[in-house]
Amino acid sequence: MDSLRFKALASIQDRQEDKEKPSKIIISEIFGTQVFGDKTMRKYLPKDTYKNITQIIHTGEKISRKVADEVAAGLKSWASEMGATHYTHWFQPMTGTTAEKHDSFFEMKDGEPIESFSAGALVQQEPDASSFPNGGIRSTFEARGYTAWDPSSPAFLMRTRAGLTLCIPTIFVSYTGEALDYKAPLLKALHFMEQASVEVCRYFDPKVNKAAATLGIEQEYFLVDSALFNVRTDLMLTGRSLFGHAPAKGQQLEDHYFGSIPERVHAFMVDFENEAYQLGIPLRTRHNEVAPSQYECAPQFEEVNIAVDHNQLLMDVMGKVAKRHNLECILHEKPFAGVNGSGKHCNWSIGTDTGVNLLSPGDNPKSNLQFLTFFVNTIKAVNDHADLLRASIASASNDHRLGANEAPPAIISIFIGETLANVLNELDSPVKSGKSAETNSKIKVNIPKVPEILLDNTDRNRTSPFAFTGNKFEFRAVGSSSNTSAAMIVLNTIVGNQLKAFKNEVDALISKGQSTDEAILNTLRTYIKDAKRILFEGNNYSDEWVKEAEKRGLSNVKTTPEALDAYISTQSIKLFEESGILTERELEARHDILLEHYTKQIQIESRVIGEIALSQIVPCSVEYLNELLLNYGQLTDNGFIIEAEQGKEYIQRISNHINLIRTNVFEMIEERRNANKIDNSKDKALAYCHKVKPYFEIIRYHADKLELYIDDKLWPLPKYRELLFIK
Ligand code: ADP
Numbered sequence: 001m002d003s004l005r006f007k008a009l010a011s012i013q014d015r016q017e018d019k020e021k022p023s024k025i026i027i028s029e030i031f032g033t034q035v036f037g038d039k040t041m042r043k044y045l046p047k048d049t050y051k052n053i054t055q056i057i058h059t060g061e062k063i064s065r066k067v068a069d070e071v072a073a074g075l076k077s078w079a080s081e082m083g084a085t086h087y088t089h090w091f092q093p094m095t096g097t098t099a100e101k102h103d104s105f106f107e108m109k110d111g112e113p114i115e116s117f118s119a120g121a122l123v124q125q126e127p128d129a130s131s132f133p134n135g136g137i138r139s140t141f142e143a144r145g146y147t148a149w150d151p152s153s154p155a156f157l158m159r160t161r162a163g164l165t166l167c168i169p170t171i172f173v174s175y176t177g178e179a180l181d182y183k184a185p186l187l188k189a190l191h192f193m194e195q196a197s198v199e200v201c202r203y204f205d206p207k208v209n210k211a212a213a214t215l216g217i218e219q220e221y222f223l224v225d226s227a228l229f230n231v232r233t234d235l236m237l238t239g240r241s242l243f244g245h246a247p248a249k250g251q252q253l254e255d256h257y258f259g260s261i262p263e264r265v266h267a268f269m270v271d272f273e274n275e276a277y278q279l280g281i282p283l284r285t286r287h288n289e290v291a292p293s294q295y296e297c298a299p300q301f302e303e304v305n306i307a308v309d310h311n312q313l314l315m316d317v318m319g320k321v322a323k324r325h326n327l328e329c330i331l332h333e334k335p336f337a338g339v340n341g342s343g344k345h346c347n348w349s350i351g352t353d354t355g356v357n358l359l360s361p362g363d364n365p366k367s368n369l370q371f372l373t374f375f376v377n378t379i380k381a382v383n384d385h386a387d388l389l390r391a392s393i394a395s396a397s398n399d400h401r402l403g404a405n406e407a408p409p410a411i412i413s414i415f416i417g418e419t420l421a422n423v424l425n426e427l428d429s430p431v432k433s434g435k436s437a438e439t440n441s442k443i444k445v446n447i448p449k450v451p452e453i454l455l456d457n458t459d460r461n462r463t464s465p466f467a468f469t470g471n472k473f474e475f476r477a478v479g480s481s482s483n484t485s486a487a488m489i490v491l492n493t494i495v496g497n498q499l500k501a502f503k504n505e506v507d508a509l510i511s512k513g514q515s516t517d518e519a520i521l522n523t524l525r526t527y528i529k530d531a532k533r534i535l536f537e538g539n540n541y542s543d544e545w546v547k548e549a550e551k552r553g554l555s556n557v558k559t560t561p562e563a564l565d566a567y568i569s570t571q572s573i574k575l576f577e578e579s580g581i582l583t584e585r586e587l588e589a590r591h592d593i594l595l596e597h598y599t600k601q602i603q604i605e606s607r608v609i610g611e612i613a614l615s616q617i618v619p620c621s622v623e624y625l626n627e628l629l630l631n632y633g634q635l636t637d638n639g640f641i642i643e644a645e646q647g648k649e650y651i652q653r654i655s656n657h658i659n660l661i662r663t664n665v666f667e668m669i670e671e672r673r674n675a676n677k678i679d680n681s682k683d684k685a686l687a688y689c690h691k692v693k694p695y696f697e698i699i700r701y702h703a704d705k706l707e708l709y710i711d712d713k714l715w716p717l718p719k720y721r722e723l724l725f726i727k
């Protein structure tokens with residue numbers, strides 16, 4: 001009988017591809033057609049309501065009942081005309097994915113069927129939420145959780161084959177008002193950072209009234225044929241391959257990166273991009289990535305809250321559309337050993353309502369001082385809270401990537417490029433007198449050099465976890481499957497906090513008689529001294545950097561259970577409480593949820609490893625062993641002594657691997673049992689990390705050896721060479 005793998009391979013051969021030509025699409029015409037955006041609101045809302053709601057979106061004021069009523073009515077008309085029958089509050093619980101609970105517009109009123117959607121249904125819902133992670137915040141007797149409308153993120157229509165559903169972006173909080181999701185603290189962190197930015201901006205331009213953090217998310221992913229995916233329990237249940245020998249050809253020829261996109265993949269890309277455009281997601285870029293079967297897409301940047309929602313939505317759309325093409329879109333950080341993993345580069349900056357990108361060097365001393373202010377404050381914030389940033393990207397899946405040889409390490413450092421490093425050095429050193437007639441003003445001596453930065457923005461360091469790239473910072477260590485809110489909550493909180501401290505220090509110097517520019521420069525100077533240790537221009541993947549970082553006192557926390565500690569350090573609790581973003585109780589709940597999530601992921605992987613090893617790999621290996629034994633018997637019966645000796649050695653080798661797989665699986669199960677007895681979530685996560693997980697590599701080693709020895713016909717799991725090269 002054919003192995004599952006052979007059947008799957010045969011089904012790909014037999015598949016009838018849909019060769020229908022795509023119809024002509026003009027992106028600007030389909031863009032945003034499924035979004036209750038500006039154009040649609042103008043059409044479906046009374047003039048005053050439209051004005052009101054756009055202002056509220058801009059300022060974040062409270063919404064009156066009347067406005068909510070009219071928006072609800074407008075939304076319903078639009079959604080029904082488009083063909084939607086149901087609506088849902090769309091939220092982002094701590095599971096990392098998005099959640100929906102659909103209700104229909106339809107209801108019976110006085111015995112008559114009608115379609116309705118009230119302000120009440122728009123503004124607030126109470127999903128039966130006791131099964132979402134809550135870290136002890138909600139005991140079952142007080143299981144109520146509320147979702148509440150976020151008007152700053154537009155409602156949209158989600159399409160499946162069955163029809164359209166109106167989705168309303170919401171936050172998710174407990175009965176007592178504590179955040180149970182990513183969006184609630186994100187909105188607070190953004191507001192906090194933006195307010196602090198405006199205050200600082202006013203040193204340079206009193207006309208600035210609003211600043212907004214911006215984010216462009218580059219999304220990496222893998223594609224695998226679904227027939228093969230479906231017979232790999234590990235990919236299906238854990239998102240990564242827990243077994244599989246490296247193929248003879250991997251990424252060593254470097255022929256995939258920016259290579260021509262296979263036709264089948266191209267068709268998938270066009271299809272998901274078109275869906276994304278209709279949802280208002282401004283995708284711009286698509287290309288092959290470094291590993292075979294790895295790709296990337298990136299949108300134009302947007303305000304952070306919208307960019308995060310769009311990325312969550314995009315991941316969902318990519319998954320759904322891939323299935324239509326008999327593909328699986330894999331977002332795991334490390335689906336395949338031995339080839340590159342996937343990240344989600346977060347390009348971050350701050351823009352003002354006067355049209356200035358605060359991280360873009362200007363062409364005159366004044367704007368350069370403003371640039372340097374935001375630039376240096378960000379560096380200082382990252383330096384002071386590196387551990388918290390590390391915690392924000394920690395997950396079982398990202399652990400495989402951080403510190404592996406092809407991704408930024410678990411050590412947080414910043415790359416700024418040679419030109420800016422020189423600028424900071426100069427700022428930091430005492431001004432030499434007599435340099436020019438203008439030396440009495442320090443700014444004039446040092447700052448005019450800054451425009452040269454523009455010439456230097458090709459200076460790239462792909463190995464850095466946090467890099468300045470000319471007019472924005474790029475946080476590269478973020479994992480491909482993560483909700484970027486986690487990283488954005490931390491980044492915006494620490495920068496906001498830093499800007500506030502900066503403002504206080506500068507004001508104090510001004511009140512002592514220093515000029516504003518002097519006060520700013522003097523404050524920045526002290527920051528540069530402090531923060532220099534985190535700047536690193538070299539190769540982050542090298543062993544030398546690990547040693548050097550240790551000397552500099554930078555942390556190198558390799559695994560999640562330890563990394564998460566930073567969320568509940570005294571320093572973090574103080575930071576989040578003072579900034580009003582998360583309370584100690586909320587932080588502790590989050591810490592607990594993330595630990596539990598980690599434990600569960602390792603637990604599932606461990607179970608899948610045991611199951612595949614014992615029920616698939618060992619049986620096919622034993623079958624082959626029996627064949628060999630028969631063969632061996634025939635050789636010796638017929639007097640072939642030398643060949644028999646070689647055969648014996650071969651049989652021995654295979655049988656050793658089989659035995660070692662068995663013993664290690666049983667030992668791993670025993671360790672799992674021990675870990676399961678632990679109550680404390682941190683200790684349990686540590687046990688899973690350091691007692692259970694080490695078996696994964698050992699078991700895999702023996703299984704991967706067997707993959708090379710066992711008859712190809714018998715091997716049940718699609719091999720890397722089949723998974724990674726889509727035809
Ligand atoms: P790079 O070559 O540095 O990767 P790209 O121009 O391709 O630069 O941009 C990568 C991502 O960074 C895109 O999503 C882009 O929209 C985003 N980006 C560009 N400018 C900003 C900015 N000011 N704020 C946030 N993201 C930005």
Ligand code: MG
Nearest residue numbers: 218345347474
């Ligand atoms: Mg980039």
